Amino acid sequence: MKYLKYHGLGNDYVVIHPADVSGDLSPKKIRLICDRNYGIGSDGILLGPLHSDTCDFRLRILNPDGSEAEKSGNGLRIFSRYLWDLGSIYETPFTVETLGGTVVCHVHKGGRMVTVEMGEVSFMSTKVPVAGEEREVLRESMDIEDAIFEYCAATVGNPHCVILCNDVSPELARHYGPLIETDSRFPNRTNVQFLKAIDRENIQIEIWERGAGYTLASGSSSTAAAAVAFRLGLCGPAITVHMPGGSLAIHLAQNFSATMTGPVTRVCEGFMDREMFEEDRPSNR
Incomplete structure (x- = not known):
């Protein structure tokens, strides 16, 4: 499973494109991916971009315990940088649908800085x-x-x-x-x-x-x-x-x-091996 990893001031997220998800991204898999010993290690997973009927993009924000968050400011900045890296957006505002409502994002300074209208x-x-x-x-x-x-x-x-x-x-x-x-x-x-x-x-x-x-x-x-x-x-x-x-x-x-402005740093990209999900480890139960 392909992923990219970013952090916003040390708050790190793994970003996964829906097309790259292997099987069901269950709470068990989410917990394993976020585990800092047995997985990639992160403060959460950003799953997107997804289709939205009302916004330019839709985002799901998944917590390390397998639950789903309504909104994340750092997550939205990271997702915006990810869209920038994909070439999906430019230095013009765009909208993102979250469970916590619609936000307007604006990437600037060559992708390194993002402003989010938090609502x-x-x-x-x-x-x-x-x-x-x-x-x-x-x-x-x-x-x-x-x-x-x-x-x-x-x-x-x-x-x-x-x-x-x-x-x-x-x-x-x-x-x-x-x-x-x-x-x-x-x-x-x-x-x-x-x-x-x-x-x-x-x-x-x-x-x-x-x-x-x-x-x-x-x-x-x-x-x-x-x-x-x-x-x-x-x-x-x-x-x-x-x-x-x-x-x-x-x-x-x-x-x-509220309007929030802050940096985003790209960390790495890679692939999660199928073997990681096959082992019966305590963090994967």
Whole structure:
């Protein structure tokens, strides 16, 4: 099975063209391909381009645990670069259909930089979703294990829980991220960002991604965290989001429509051998 691999600030994806899929791309195969010991190793799989009745292209985003994501900012930037490498698009905007809605993408700087119009961010509990009465989920309290966190919830087409912090660290994200991801107040689980506001134009986040785990960078997480910072008055509309893998630029309109700009790096291309899928290894069960 042919593949290409890219990363956006260390958040890496394997891209597979639907015509190159051998048999059914089952959750078992997805988990194996993403496994960093027994497979190619990645934070997910991008399957496309697929036919769309409403957009130029359609994309499926598959998590390392075999589940499917509604939207991924880094994934969309990588998919855009992939289309550029195929010669399918040029330096003009185009549309992509995802489970989380339609986005507009624009590749520039010779394919190295991509801008994505992520859509309108909402904080409404019924849209994220978050359990309880309908409301904007802002500055609520969460008691998790031995800690009490102040949090906000947002959706960019996929769910996010933004934890407000004075300091952030990988250890914080790794420990509390999986507990918050699966907390009962989030019926569809949630992505988690631990947010520190640096000044009016900069924030720092650590990320735990739903279905993927600790992640060096995330476009949708950056968008959600920046929107929360803007909504709370911590930052203005132009925000640089700093993550372990690097930085993304987020711009927010007054209606919280978000635009994200960041780099993409091509890593390699190759073929997955049939033998990889035949071995009965623990990660392949």
